[in-house]
Amino acid sequence: MLTSVASIIVTIVVLASIIGCGFILWNQSRIKLPKGKVETTGHAWDGLEEYNNPLPKWWMYLFWITVIFALAYVFLYPALGNNKGMLDWSSTGQWQKEINKADEQYGPLFAKYAQTPVQDLAQDPQAIEVGKRLYLTYCYQCHGSDARGAKGFPNLTDGDWLYGGQPETILQTITQGRNGMMPPHAHLGEESIKDLANYVRSLSGLANDSLRAAKGKELFASSGCAGCHGPDGKGNQAIGAPNLTDNVWLYGSSEKTIAETITNGRQNMMPAFGDRLNEGKLKLLSAYVYSLSQKPAAK
Ligand code: HEC
Numbered sequence: 548m549l550t551s552v553a554s555i556i557v558t559i560v561v562l563a564s565i566i567g568c569g570f571i572l573w574n575q576s577r578i579k580l581p582k583g584k585v586e587t588t589g590h591a592w593d594g595l596e597e598y599n600n601p602l603p604k605w606w607m608y609l610f611w612i613t614v615i616f617a618l619a620y621v622f623l624y625p626a627l628g629n630n631k632g633m634l635d636w637s638s639t640g641q642w643q644k645e646i647n648k649a650d651e652q653y654g655p656l657f658a659k660y661a662q663t664p665v666q667d668l669a670q671d672p673q674a675i676e677v678g679k680r681l682y683l684t685y686c687y688q689c690h691g692s693d694a695r696g697a698k699g700f701p702n703l704t705d706g707d708w709l710y711g712g713q714p715e716t717i718l719q720t721i722t723q724g725r726n727g728m729m730p731p732h733a734h735l736g737e738e739s740i741k742d743l744a745n746y747v748r749s750l751s752g753l754a755n756d757s758l759r760a761a762k763g764k765e766l767f768a769s770s771g772c773a774g775c776h777g778p779d780g781k782g783n784q785a786i787g788a789p790n791l792t793d794n795v796w797l798y799g800s801s802e803k804t805i806a807e808t809i810t811n812g813r814q815n816m817m818p819a820f821g822d823r824l825n826e827g828k829l830k831l832l833s834a835y836v837y838s839l840s841q842k843p844a845a846k
């Protein structure tokens with residue numbers, strides 16, 4: 548919405564320009580061709596001169612048509628400041644109309660899906676197909692079009708879960724969102740953090756400095772790591788603390804990356820979709836995600 552002063556200015560400028568065009572056309576069409584002799588504009592390029600003829604009639608009519616079209620347009624559509632136009636058209640109105648039409652058309656279908664448990668939807672090829680389309684609209688930007696994720700964005704196909712892979716848990720993740728928080732531990736100092744990183748690598752059977760790993764093991768218990776990741780490092784899905792023993796990495800397995808995670812901590816957010824999508828869509832998405840991890844594991 549414009550302020551009323553701005554609205555008046557816009558209205559005046561728009562109407563004045565259209566009427567101005569009309570005036571020039573009218574003024575030009577009054578020029579009569581002098582009989583016999585045609586004047587030149589006085590411009591000359593290497594002896595070539597320019598006639599000062601009025602525009603041909605058909606050309607003038609085209610200009611008149613544009614003026615009339617413009618006048619009709621600005622009165623029918625919202626073009627004059629805050630004036631809504633005689634058709635009462637608006638882009639939000641048109642959008643709402645399209646949304647209403649889609650709701651009318653697909654509403655009953657989604658209502659049916661909303662009544663069906665996620666587990667059953669995961670068995671229904673048609674539901675999976677719709678879920679996949681929804682996934683490619685709302686989720687692929689972060690989790691990838693093949694759902695295998697990227698650094699910081701979990702792979703949804705590997706059967707390894709931060710929060711849990713039960714249909715209801717997945718539905719809860721998508722509906723309410725998640726907020727993974729690993730606190731920074733820079734205060735432990737560089738050496739201890741290296742020890743911890745070596746211990747964490749050892750948990751997944753990766754190459755490590757066994758002396759450091761032994762020290763790291765003690766630190767893991769005494770520095771609070773175990774409180775979240777569990778005494779054996781197997782993770783805690785209630786708070787999204789990853790299993791550190793399975794060689795599946797959200798951020799990376801190199802000593803450097805692990806040390807970076809421990810030093811600076813990590814903040815990660817899965818947005819909530821519950822206020823954006825209806826229950827049918829949420830369930831279809833859950834069914835699709837659930838179905839991905841039921842196939843033979845994709846590495
Ligand atoms: C803006 C990026 C973003 C979008 C969009 C997004 N996600 Fe996520 N998602 C994440 C992040 C980041 C996490 C990990 C959160 C954490 O580490 O705590 C996550 C976690 C998840 C998890 C939990 C995985 C686990 O291991 O427990 C599921 C399931 C999931 N997303 C599904 C979806 C679905 C389905 C959609 C589309 C409706 C979606 N996500 C859209 C970023 C996104």
Ligand code: HEC
Nearest residue numbers: 727728729732743771772775787788796797798799813815
């Ligand atoms: C308050 C709970 C909490 C504590 C304490 C904690 N972590 Fe974490 N840690 C998390 C969470 C949650 C994540 C996942 C962050 C995310 O979703 O982005 C995580 C992620 C990690 C990762 C990344 C794993 C990957 O797959 O890339 C490593 C490594 C790690 N923590 C090691 C440690 C170590 C070592 C300590 C002790 C110094 C520790 N954590 C202490 C909660 C915790």
